[in-house]
Amino acid sequence: MTVGTRPRARRGTARTAVRTHVSGAASTALRPLLGAPRRPARVLAAFPAGLYLEVRTELEPQVVAVVTGEATRLPNAVVLNGDMPRAEVGDDAAVGDGSIEVGGLSLRAGRWWNPTPRLGPVDPARLAEALAAMSETCASSPRRPGLDRSQTVAELAEGCAAGSLVRMIDAAEGLVGLGPGLTPSGDDILSGTLVSLRHLGLAAGAERAVQLAGWLAAAVTFDARTRTTPISATLLHCAARGEASAEVLAVLRGIAGRQALEPALNRLLRIGHTSGADLAWGLLIGLSAVLDLAEVTS
Incomplete structure (x- = not known):
């Protein structure tokens, strides 16, 4: 699967006049990122069932997946309780201070899920x-x-x-x-x-x-x-x-x-x-x- 990243004019910004506030089920792997101060991000890839947001940091890449219930629930994902926002590759976003803002949507974690299994002893x-x-x-x-x-x-x-x-x-x-x-x-x-x-x-x-x-x-x-x-x-x-x-x-x-x-x-x-x-x-x-x-x- 590939995605085009050709530079173009930015269509969205991290802040818009009107936002739709929704909740989702977030991976506990995202707690540090969501709990940190607000950072700028950009839409890295956009599909009908999911968006990938790259958070701008000086260290290793930090990508957050915003997905619907039909998409693969990646360990770095927040699963929306609602429709996917309209966004395109290159659009601005923001992550931190407890929320994700992208495409006119303000998303907060309503509940958490653990991406680490607890298997117990196995013969x-x-x-x-x-x-x-x-x-x-x-x-x-x-x-x-x-x-x-x-x-x-x-x-x-x-x-x-x-x-x-x-x-x-x-x-x-x-x-x-x-x-x-x-x-x-x-x-x-x-x-x-x-x-x-x-x-x-x-x-x-x-x-x-x-x-x-x-x-x-x-x-x-x-x-x-x-x-x-x-x-x-x-x-x-x-x-x-x-x-x-x-x-x-x-x-x-x-x-x-x-x-x-x-x-x-x-x-x-x-x-x-x-x-x-x-x-x-x-x-x-x-x-x-x-x-x-x-x-x-x-």
Whole structure:
């Protein structure tokens, strides 16, 4: 998925004479940004079901997704209780002091949702069953990853499974920003791998997997804004903290036996052109590594 960013005259401003005040369900990952002093922002991408706002900071990119209930609930999203405001790429916005202002809309968090799963302990035998089921569903799905048959992805999987920090980081460095679109395939795979290693590693008591997640997080987020798109850099930072979309969280809960796995996995696979399949591939890489590393430490 691509979006044009050709300079043009600004149509909107951060403040308008009349504003519509609405509420939404905000990710707790956005608490620091929404609670900070008001900062200028701009519309980075605009679609019928969502807007991406880039907040202007001196540090790593901070992108906020404003979406409807039909859109993917990203870990950096506020889900509107109402219609999407009319806005175009390049329009001014503002984020902070408890609200988001864009396209004549003033949006505040009416409630919060947590993008970090709470899985609890999981028997490795349960994870092995989930790995077999996921592998079968992904292999038979017509939705293919954007980097299908990539040697670099295979090297990432091998490095994670072996618990090799050097091999894992070498492969990850080659994947950051790899592929077209707002969220390149390489980044989606890394995001899935990060949350899978961290949360399933904790659930299975595979300490080495959790350690690898920490090192991988540091490697893929270092200076991410120069290596990938602002939206994808923000999502990598979310994944590094263990935060994921609602669709990914559902698959993690399915893997842990907290809900049905197959329907959740099929919903994830349908996201975007390749994003859902890329995320599922990353989850598989992490899950397989957790099982291998849990056997080593048991």
